[in-house]
Amino acid sequence: xxxxxxxxxxxxxxxxxxxxxxxxxxxxxxxxxxxxxxxxxxxxxxxxxxxxxxxxxxxxxxxxxxxxxxxxxxxxxxxxxxxxxxxxxxxxxxxxxxxxxxxxxxxxxxxxxxxxxxxxxxxxxxxxxxxxxxxxxxxxxxxxxxxxxxxxxxxxxxxxxxxxxxxxxxxxxxxxxxxxxxxxxxxxxxxxxxxxxxxxxxxxxxxxxxxxxxxxxxxxxxxxxxxxxxxxxxxxxxxxxxxxxxxxxxxxxxxxxxxxxxxxxxxxxxxxxxxxxxxxxxxxxxxxxxxxxxxxxxxxxxxxxxxxxxxxxxxxxxxxxxxxxxxxxxxxxxxxxxxxxxxxxxxxxxxxxxxxxxxxxxxxxxxxxxxxxxxxxxxxxxxxxxxxxxxxxxxxxxxxxxxxxxxxxxxxxxxxxxxxxxxxxxxxxxxxxxxxxxxxxxxxxxxxxxxxxxxxx
Ligand SMILES: [Zn+2]
Numbered sequence: 502x503x504x505x506x507x508x509x510x511x512x513x514x515x516x517x518x519x520x521x522x523x524x525x526x527x528x529x530x531x532x533x534x535x536x537x538x539x540x541x542x543x544x545x546x547x548x549x550x551x552x553x554x555x556x557x558x559x560x561x562x563x564x565x566x567x568x569x570x571x572x573x574x575x576x577x578x579x580x581x582x583x584x585x586x587x588x589x590x591x592x593x594x595x596x597x598x599x600x601x602x603x604x605x606x607x608x609x610x611x612x613x614x615x616x617x618x619x620x621x622x623x624x625x626x627x628x629x630x631x632x633x634x635x636x637x638x639x640x641x642x643x644x645x646x647x648x649x650x651x652x653x654x655x656x657x658x659x660x661x662x663x664x665x666x667x668x669x670x671x672x673x674x675x676x677x678x679x680x681x682x683x684x685x686x687x688x689x690x691x692x693x694x695x696x697x698x699x700x701x702x703x704x705x706x707x708x709x710x711x712x713x714x715x716x717x718x719x720x721x722x723x724x725x726x727x728x729x730x731x732x733x734x735x736x737x738x739x740x741x742x743x744x745x746x747x748x749x750x751x752x753x754x755x756x757x758x759x760x761x762x763x764x765x766x767x768x769x770x771x772x773x774x775x776x777x778x779x780x781x782x783x784x785x786x787x788x789x790x791x792x793x794x795x796x797x798x799x800x801x802x803x804x805x806x807x808x809x810x811x812x813x814x815x816x817x818x819x820x821x822x823x824x825x826x827x828x829x830x831x832x833x834x835x836x837x838x839x840x841x842x843x844x845x846x847x848x849x850x851x852x853x854x855x856x857x858x859x860x861x862x863x864x865x866x867x868x869x870x871x872x873x874x875x876x877x878x879x880x881x882x883x884x885x886x887x888x889x890x891x892x893x894x895x896x897x898x899x900x901x902x903x904x905x906x907x908x909x910x911x912x913x914x915x916x917x918x919x920x921x922x923x924x925x926x927x928x929x930x931x932x933x934x935x936x937x938x939x940x941x942x943x944x945x946x947x948x949x950x951x952x953x954x955x956x957x958x
Contacts, residue, residue: 503527505930506543507889508536511552513861514881523553525887528929532883548891551924554861555881556588556620556888557843560868561682561739561763561811563835564590564622567613568598568658573816573908578839579619579945581814581907583934585840586890586923588620589948591872594627594648595659596815602627602659603635604642611947618945619933620926621888623872625682629660633670640677645873645950647674648682648739651721652691655786655834661688664724671732679950680735680761680871685721686787690714706776706783709829713788715743722746726753729760736760737871740813742768742787744797751806761871762806764798765813766842769849771795771913779827782913785813786834799853802863809867810846814839819911840906841914847894847921857894873950887930896922 505525512521514533522539524531539545559582565572582590592610594601601607601624610624626639628649636647649670650661662670674681694712701708722738726749729736738750741764753760767785772792776783783789801807815835823832838845846860861879869879877886900917902910926934931944 503930504543506539506545507548507553507927508539508545509548509551509553509891511857512881513552513554513857518552518857523881523887523889525930528887530881530883530885530887533881548924552857552892552894553881554586554857554890554892555865555879556886556890556926556928557586557864558589558868558872558874558878559587559811559814559839560591560809560872561765561813562590562592562839563596563815564592565596565816567609569596570613572596572818575614575617575622576943577906577908578814579617579622579943580939581839581905583619583926583928583939584904584906584923586843586892586926587839588886588888588926588928588933589869589872589874589878590620590622591645592622592624594625595654596656598658600627600629600659601625601644602629602632604638607639607642607644614947617943619939619943620928620945621948622945623874623948623950627659628662628670628674628681630662630666633673636670636673637677640679643947643949644679646680646682646737646871648684650684651724652684652686652688652717654684667728671728671734675732675734678735679873680737682737682739683721683725684740685725685738686713686717687721687724690717690720703830704779704827706773706778706780706829709784710773710788710790713786715745715790718743718787719746722749726758726760729753729758734759738762740765740768740787741798741807742790744794744801747797747801747806751804754806761808763809763811764801764807765811766838766845767836768798769795769810770845780913781822781824781827781829781832782911783836784829784832784834785815785836808863809871810863811868812838812842816907816909816911819909822911836913837907837911838914840904841900841912841919843890843892843923844898844919844921845914848919851894851920874948877948887927889927890923891925893922893924894920896920898922
């Protein structure tokens, strides 16, 4: 087994940021020591003044494979991930066909991923209106948890669940001990708001924003907290957009409920006030809200009510963004950001006084824990996978199409100057991305949750 030492002045470890050498034996970290304690058996990679962070984990990605690989696919999603400093993705169970709501569909996904991945991956299972009998089997087959929608997801192949349907699924979910990730918007407030907007101008962002009010998220979160209390499952709120829910989420946690919360780069970077009419590249659900709301989400990260930042990377063919029409009602909702999320969050976080330790917690350790790989990924510490990102925190770059690396280089962020440059990404001791190149064969594999460990697929 090859012995390697990765050295830098700023190594982001759970104990703090310090000059260190990460000693790696094969695919695992053996020890983290002072830079002058490397024996001569090690091949040394010295990154000088750069920072080394744990490889990022993105627990919210739509890879769309199999079935809609023309939207993205394992090859391009994992390439963009490696370029963005990620070493592990967890795929959402919808947008692919078949949706990951049965064990057979999970096997189809494994076949689609085989040999194509540049980073490690896992797949969430879906909870839909009619698959409660599959929940236990999906858990046994290796999914790290489940995802459901309380509102129509707007795509064929995956159904929302009503409260009643959820009530029959929840005992099965609770028995697995795995988290349930919830798209928390209720249809009632959305339908009522949309009815009043029948004759509104849908090229205006304000129309779209009014159609998905804070109340839809708030009501859904209240319902989920109630069900969490009743059924005792692990609740995770995906892509929190409304800051109005923060006090109730904070109180629920103080009460001892098992609830975790994520938000996404677009909610932390964009503000509704500056979204131009017709700018459908910025459409997502729930929507980007006001600038004031954005600052309150940052406050939620600061006080720990929001645990993590994940991308909700949700690409589509460019035509579906309806740029020519600029109609917020018909354009596809979803923003792709895998390759730029780290510098984008660093740009915003560093000017608010946060450090790389905060980023490592939000973008590596937090999502790893949610996805059941927290004992192997998300930290630079002995025993963990040798997954790192070498990052220049002072560097700057302009977002251009050639730096996106996912299938369709469509992005609302083109032309922006971001702070922080991903230099190299290592996956289990091997380079997965080096200064714009992807060396060697794809080395990513499925990470099977819990005791089942990494399969060889
Ligand atoms: Zn999503």
